[in-house]
Amino acid sequence: MIDAEHLTVQFGERRALDDVSLHVEPGELVGIVGVAASGKTTLLKTLCLLVRPDQGRVRIGAGASASSMAMLRRPSDQTDPSDPTDRSDGIAGDAPDGSAAPLLDLTTLSARDLAAVRARFGFSFQNLALFDQLTAEENVSFALVRRGMADADARLRARAQLKAVGLESAAEKLPHELSGGMRRRLALARAMVARPEVGLYDDPFVGLDPVACARIARFIAREHREVGGVTLVAAGDPAPLFAVATRLVLLEEGSIAADLPPDEFARAADPAVARYLGRSRAA
Amino acid sequence: MNGESALGWVGRHVLGFTSEVGALLLLLLRVARAPFSRTFEWKELLRQTRAFGVESLVVLGSTAALVGGILVIQAGLYVRRLGVQELVGWAAGFGILRDVGPLVAGLVFSGRVGSRNAAELASMATRDQLLGLRAVGVDSVTTLVAPRAHAMVVSLVALYFIGSVISIATAGGTAAALLHIGWPDFWRSFVERTRLADLASGTLKSVLFAMAVALISCHEGLSVSGGAVAVGEAAKKSVVTSALVIVILDLVAAQVF
Ligand SMILES: Nc1ncnc2c1ncn2[C@@H]1O[C@H](COP(=O)(O)OP(=O)(O)OP(=O)(O)O)[C@@H](O)[C@H]1O
Numbered sequence: 001m002i003d004a005e006h007l008t009v010q011f012g013e014r015r016a017l018d019d020v021s022l023h024v025e026p027g028e029l030v031g032i033v034g035v036a037a038s039g040k041t042t043l044l045k046t047l048c049l050l051v052r053p054d055q056g057r058v059r060i061g062a063g064a065s066a067s068s069m070a071m072l073r074r075p076s077d078q079t080d081p082s083d084p085t086d087r088s089d090g091i092a093g094d095a096p097d098g099s100a101a102p103l104l105d106l107t108t109l110s111a112r113d114l115a116a117v118r119a120r121f122g123f124s125f126q127n128l129a130l131f132d133q134l135t136a137e138e139n140v141s142f143a144l145v146r147r148g149m150a151d152a153d154a155r156l157r158a159r160a161q162l163k164a165v166g167l168e169s170a171a172e173k174l175p176h177e178l179s180g181g182m183r184r185r186l187a188l189a190r191a192m193v194a195r196p197e198v199g200l201y202d203d204p205f206v207g208l209d210p211v212a213c214a215r216i217a218r219f220i221a222r223e224h225r226e227v228g229g230v231t232l233v234a235a236g237d238p239a240p241l242f243a244v245a246t247r248l249v250l251l252e253e254g255s256i257a258a259d260l261p262p263d264e265f266a267r268a269a270d271p272a273v274a275r276y277l278g279r280s281r282a283a
Numbered sequence: 284m285n286g287e288s289a290l291g292w293v294g295r296h297v298l299g300f301t302s303e304v305g306a307l308l309l310l311l312l313r314v315a316r317a318p319f320s321r322t323f324e325w326k327e328l329l330r331q332t333r334a335f336g337v338e339s340l341v342v343l344g345s346t347a348a349l350v351g352g353i354l355v356i357q358a359g360l361y362v363r364r365l366g367v368q369e370l371v372g373w374a375a376g377f378g379i380l381r382d383v384g385p386l387v388a389g390l391v392f393s394g395r396v397g398s399r400n401a402a403e404l405a406s407m408a409t410r411d412q413l414l415g416l417r418a419v420g421v422d423s424v425t426t427l428v429a430p431r432a433h434a435m436v437v438s439l440v441a442l443y444f445i446g447s448v449i450s451i452a453t454a455g456g457t458a459a460a461l462l463h464i465g466w467p468d469f470w471r472s473f474v475e476r477t478r479l480a481d482l483a484s485g486t487l488k489s490v491l492f493a494m495a496v497a498l499i500s501c502h503e504g505l506s507v508s509g510g511a512v513a514v515g516e517a518a519k520k521s522v523v524t525s526a527l528v529i530v531i532l533d534l535v536a537a538q539v540f
C-alpha cells in the first residue's frame with residue numbers, strides 16, 4: 001500500500017508537482033500517464049523520496065510490521081541475509097492483533113532509515129541508470145549483495161530474473177553491449193529482482209516499437225501478479241498500458257487531471273483525457 | 284552585471300563561495316568518516332589507488348625527470364660564479380623534496396586524475412546512476428566517492444616519492460654532465476644536508492594537495508546538472524580550481540612548515 005497526500009514539488013520557479021494525492025492498494029497496477037514535463041518522473045521519484053517533496057507526505061504500509069520495523073532498527077545493509085525476498089509476513093499491513101497496521105511516513109525518516117526502507121521499493125529509471133562497469137548479471141544482483149545476500153544466492157536470483165525478462169544469454173555482457181530494448185529490460189530486471197512491494201517503473205517504453213512495448217508491459221504485469229504488491233508505471237504514451245493497468249492516472253502540469261479504469265480512460269469521455277489522447281495519437 | 288549593483292554582485296559571489304566551501308567541508312567530513320562504515324569499499328580503494336598511480340606515472344615520471352634537470356641548470360649559474368659546488372646536492376634535494384616535488388606531483392595529478400574523476404562522477408550523476416545507488420539504499424559517498432578520495436591521497440603521496448627519486452636522479456646526472464660534479468659529491472651533499480624534515484614537509488604537502496584534488500574533483504563531479512556539456516565543464520572546473528587551490532596551499536604551507 002502506498003498513500004501520497006498533497007505532494008508539492010517545486011524546482012526553482014517551476015512547480016513540477018502541485019498538490020498530488022494518490023492512494024494505491026496492493027494488487028493495483030497503476031499507469032501514470034501525461035505529456036512530456038507533466039511531472040510523471042517527479043511523481044515516481046517523490047513516492048520513494050528520491051526527490052523530497054516541499055509539501056505533503058508519502059506513507060507506505062508498515063505492512064510487514066515485524067520485519068520492516070526490525071529492519072528499520074537494524075543498519076541499512078543488514079536485512080535478513082537468509083532471504084531478502086522473503087515477504088511471507090504479508091503486505092496487507094494487518095498488525096498481529098488484527099487492528100490496522102500503522103503507516104510509515106517516509107517524509108519523517110532519517111537518511112539511514114530511508115535507505116533501509118528502500119529495500120521495499122524497486123525503481124527503474126527513465127534514463128536507465130545502469131551501472132556501466134558491471135555486467136548485466138552484476139547490475140541485477142548488486143542490490144541483493146549490498147543487502148547481505150550471499151554472492152552465490154544473489155547470482156542465482158539474478159539469473160532467474162534475467163531469464164524472466166528474456167536476457168538469460170546476455171548475463172555476462174556490459175550494458176553498452178546491449179541493444180536499447182535489452183537495456184530497458186535489464187533496468188526492469190534490476191528494479192524487480194528484490195520482489196519489491198512497491199515497484200516504480202519510469203517510462204520503460206521509451207524508444208521501443210509497439211511489439212517490444214507490449215512485451216515489457218507483459219513482464220511488468222506478470223511480475224506484479226506474482227509479487228502482489230503495488231506497481232506504478234509512468235508512460236508518455238498510454239497504449240502499452242491499456243491491456244495491463246487496473247487504473248490510469250493522467251497528470252497535467254503536475255496535477256492529477258483524471259484517474260480512471262483503462263476502458264473508461266480509452267473512451268475519453270473526460271475532456272482532459274480526450275485532449276491528452278488526441279495529442280498522444282497525433283504525436 | 285546588468286542591472287545589478289556592484290554590492291549585490293559581490294554579495295552573491297561571497298554567498299556562492301561560502302556555500303561551496305561549506306559543501307566541500309561537509310563532503311570532507313563524510314569522506315573522512317567513510318572508512319569506519321561497514322559498507323566502505325576497501326577493494327575499490329585498492330583498485331583506484333593502483334589505477335590513479337599507474338595512470339599518472341608516465342606523465343609524472345617525465346615531468347619529474349625534466350624538473351630535476353632544470354633545477355640544476357638554473358642553479359648552475361650561481362654555482363659556477365660563487366664556486367659552491369658542494370651545495371648542489373643539497374639545493375636539489377631541498378628544492379625537490381620540499382617544494383617542486385609536491386607541487387609538480389599535485390598539478391600533474393589534478394590534470395590527469397582529478398579531471399577524469401570529476402568527469403566520471405559527473406557522467407554518473409547526469410545519467411541518474413548516483414540516484415540509482417540511492418534507490419537501492421546505497422550511499423554513494425561511502426561506496427563510490429570516499430574510496431576514490433582516499434585512493435587519491437595514497438597514490439599522490441606515492442607519486443611524490445617516486446617523482447622525487449626521479450628528479451633527484453636526473454639532478455645528479457645533470458650536475459655531473461654540466462657542472463662536472465661527480466655523483467659521489469652530489470650524493471654526499473644531498474645526504475649530509477637534507478633533513479628528514481624536508482621529506483616530512485613534502486609529504487604533508489602532498490597529502491594536502493591530494494585532499495584538495497580529491498574534494499574538489501568529487502564535488503565538481505557530484506554537483507553537476509545538465510547533460511554531456513556539463514560533464515566536460517565539471518572536468519575543466521575541477522582542474523582549474525584544483526590548480527589554484529594547490530598553489531594557494533603551497534604558499535600557505537611555505538609559511539607554516
Ligand atoms: N531536477 C530538476 N531540476 C529542475 N527542474 C526539474 C527537475 N526535474 C524535473 N524538472 C522539471 O519538472 C517538470 C516535470 O518534469 P518530469 O521529469 O517529472 O516530467 P515527465 O512527465 O517525466 O516528462 P517526460 O515525459 O519528458 O519524462 C519539468 O518542467 C522539468 O523541467
Ligand SMILES: [Mg+2]
Nearest residue numbers: 040041126203
Ligand atoms: Mg519522465
